[in-house]
Amino acid sequence: MKKVILIGVLVLGAIGAITAYLVYNKPHKNMEKAAADIALEAETLFTAYKTDEQAADAQYLDKVVQVSGTVKGVSQEGGKTSVTLDSGDQMSGVVCELDELTKHPRTDFQVGEQVTFKGMCTGFLLDVVLVRCVEVQ
Amino acid sequence: MKKGILLSLMSLFFVVSMSGQKYFTRDGKISFFSDTPLEKIEAHNSKATSVLDASNGNLEFAVLIKAFQFEKALMQEHFNENYMESSKFPKSSFKGKVTNIKDINLKKDGEYNATVKGQLTIHGVTKDVETTGKFVVAGGKISAKSAFNVAVADYNITIPAVVRDNIAKTVKIAVDIKFEELKQ
Structure with missing residues (x-):
């Protein structure tokens, strides 16, 4: 009987340790697979921030935003x-x-070309800043 | 008459030489380091903006908290949600002066020590800070570096007891900027 309890405790402990390890090491969001929460034109996003930064933050911060x-x-x-x-x-x-x-298929972009990215919206300084972007074909 | 032309030429030169006095970046790098025996944590942000006015030494920085990137997703999450409350306080900023700007010639190659004084805002709390840094001008390119320490408690950031030994009470902040001339 004591043996069973001991094994039970060990198993629980191991599960706990593995869970803790997995949570601690949980991966960053995979941006290639992440679905965009919102898709819009760069100009629309910028205008939203320029008009009312707080409202825009409430709407876009931490969201996967797709901009063209x-x-x-x-x-x-x-x-x-x-x-x-x-x-x-x-x-x-x-x-x-x-x-x-x-791993990006390309990192060379030409001035004047039309592109679409999705990334995490982090807010507005001089520009609206999206990080962790990947190109959307 | 000649004097008049000379004077207007001189004032023109003066205007031209004055116009190139502002420098900026939107690709500034700001990193921070928390170092304890249990855990080393660092995060990097390469989207800081900065403006330097060389005529009076005015210097400003701004950085988006959510643009700091950590090695571990969980740390980034805790940093944003629990410690920095970055949805409530999305930015940190510095406004101040290079106090010895007169000793720094950004038009001439060389290394210059700088003293910087001003107000640093983190987590909605503004404090007076003073630090030193270095400007390096090489081949007309201007870079600036500085490192200073910030006590987490000064900015009302509370670290829960469970991770108290994992997160340093004083974190090091490193600034690494390449300035461009602002063309007006």
Whole structure:
């Protein structure tokens, strides 16, 4: 009888340890597979932020946002590629920083071309910033 | 007459040389490090914005909390939801001055030590801070680096008892910026 209890406790303990380990090491969201919560034009997203940042935060923060627009600029900084989409505003745009955990089919984007990205919306500084972006074909 | 032309030329030069006095970035790198015997945690953000006005030393930074990326998803989640409450406080910012800007010539290659003073806002709490940093000008390219410590408790960030030994009471913040000239 004592043996059964001991084995039971050990099994429970092992399950607990494995669960804790899995939770501790749970992976980041797979951005390639993540479904977009919202899809819209870069200009619409930017205008929403420029008009009412708080309302836009409430709507878009932490969401997988899919944006389409025209490439306005590309920057490569410290091995990271960021693509700025035209927002209709001269100073500001929608910046999409490509995900580090995804293997991208391409990281070269031409100014003027039409692209669609999905990524996590993190808010508004000079630009609306999306991180962990992947291109949507 | 000649004097008039000379004067207007001089003022034109003055305007031209003054116009290139602002520098900015939207790809600034800000990292933080929490180091305890139990666990080392670091997170990186490469989307910080910064504006430096070389004529008076005014310096500003802003960073989106949700753009910090951790190795472990769980830590990123705790950081955003429990500690930084990033849905309530999506940004951190710094507003201040390079106090010795007069000793720094951003038009000339070299290394310059800088003293920076101002207000740092994290988690909705604003505190006076002072730190040192370094500007490096090489081939006309300007970069700036600084590292300083922040006491978590100063910014009303509470760490639950369960993970008290896993998260440092003082975290190191490192700033690494490449400035571009702002063309107006």
